[in-house]
Amino acid sequence: MKRGIITALVIILALAGIGMVLTNNKKKNEAKTAIVAQGGGAVSVRTAVIKREPIDLDFAVNGVFAPNQELNFLSENAGRVTKIYVSEGDRVTKGQIIARIDAEIINTDKETAEANLQNAIRDEARYSSSFKTGGVTQQQLDQAKLAVENARLKLQSASRKVSDANVKSPINGIINKKYIEVGAFVNTQGTQMFEIVDVSKLKLKVNVNENQVASIKIGDQAQIKSNVFPTENFAGKVSFIAAKADNSLNFPVELVVENNKKQDIKAGMYGTAIFKFPKQAPALTIPRGSFVGSVSSNQVFVLENGNTAKTRKVVAGRILGENVEILEGLNEGETVITSGQINLVDGTAVAPVK
Structure with missing residues (x-):
């Protein structure tokens, strides 16, 4: 009985509290309405x-420098590495020998191809002489000539493999990573040997909005600033403008940038492209x-x-x-x-x- 009376009192007090809150809110709303009424409802x-x-169309946009050329150099021949002529950080030029693969088997293949070519040439000479006297048919002579051509092609292929035993850099750049050591075995499936990076020129990759992309075109010049070397100015030229916006509705743009003689700018650094336009x-x-x-x-x-x-x-x-x-x-x-x-x-x- 007492518990029921207590519960009823709690409910009554709660309802009274809600009523007071509603009354206060009503008064506040009436006060606000009165203020608006005094101001004519404006x-x-x-x-x-x-x-x-x-109109100032000039704008600046930040981006990241990327190498102009980047190559993961893979092996073309199978064999054991006998010499490595470069270390990480070394500059190399196109055609420079940077490693050598044991060419013993490759040399044997070349010698065999040379011997086969000489035999084919002698056979062709005999068939040609016999054909004049009617000893062989035209078909047999044609087959002898074809054998010479096939032997010559095999020799060219073997000679190319011997040349490839001297691993040459395909581009100018810097040895950024060396994946092999002397004595390692590489195979014809393409063992990764070197990572070569060219930073004599770089690409500054930026993203611009639709209004900015409408103001630029391929070949436009821009001033390039590096966050690491703020006092030095670099020149950039727009080399690529995306035909489609990315998921953030911005357009990827690339600028080719000439590095300085010391190649101070490294791939992965931050940079800023500053675009300036004629007065509008x-x-x-x-x-x-x-x-x-x-x-x-x-x-x-x-x-x-x-x-x-x-x-x-x-x-x-x-x-x-x-x-x-x-x-x-x-x-x-x-x-x-x-x-x-x-x-x-x-x-x-x-x-x-x-």
């Missing part, structure tokens, strides 16, 4: 006067936040008579940072509403905040 907004201003004619611009929803809506609110919001259809041009170019729909000197549009409809009374 919605507070911020505004901006439309101006004709110079002044244009009407408004703050980006003026648009209802987004720039693609092409709709803004214009302040009329100092206290009324009127909708206006416009044609937006380029997005220039925090401003947007206006091609049609607005005139210089008019005032647009830059915040508070969510509370507005056409003809709403407003109170600009100074």
Whole structure:
């Protein structure tokens, strides 16, 4: 019995508390309504006067340097490594011998191919002589000539393998990684031997937005700055512009950059590309936040008579940072509403905040 009375008291007190909260909220809402009524019901907004201003298309974008050429050099012949002529960090030139593979078996194959070619040449001479006297047919002579050609091709292949026993660098660059040691066995499946990197030229890979990519083209020049060497200027040229945006709706762009004589810039360092463009004619611009929803809506609110919001259809041009170019729909000197549009409809009374 006592437990039931206590429960009832708790419920009554809880309901009383809820009632007090609702009463307080009602009073607060009535107070707010009274304030709005005193202000004539106008919605507070911020505004901006439309101006004709110079257009600055210059922009800077950060990226990462990559080597102009990068090669993982694989073995072409099977054999044991007998000599390595370079170490990691050494500079090499195209055609330079950097290692040697034991060519004993390869030399034997070449000697055999040479002997087979000589035999084929002698056979062809005998068949040719016999053909003149009617001792062999034309078909037999043709087969002898074909045997000579096949033997000559096999000798060329064997000679190429002997030449390949001297492993030569296919590009100019730096030995970035050495994967083999003297005595190691490499096979014809392509054992990785060296990683060679060319940083005499580099590629600065950056991502630009749709407005920036519209301003650049293949061959455009840009000033390149390195974060590690901020006082030194490098020159870059646009070599690639993606035809399709990535998942973040940015466009990958590559610039070829000439390294200095000491090749101070390394692949993997950060860099900045600075694009500069000719001076543009002044244009009407408004703050980006003026648009209802987004720039693609092409709709803004214009302040009329100092206290009324009127909708206006416009044609937006380029997005220039925090401003947007206006091609049609607005005139210089008019005032647009830059915040508070969510509370507005056409003809709403407003109170600009100074």
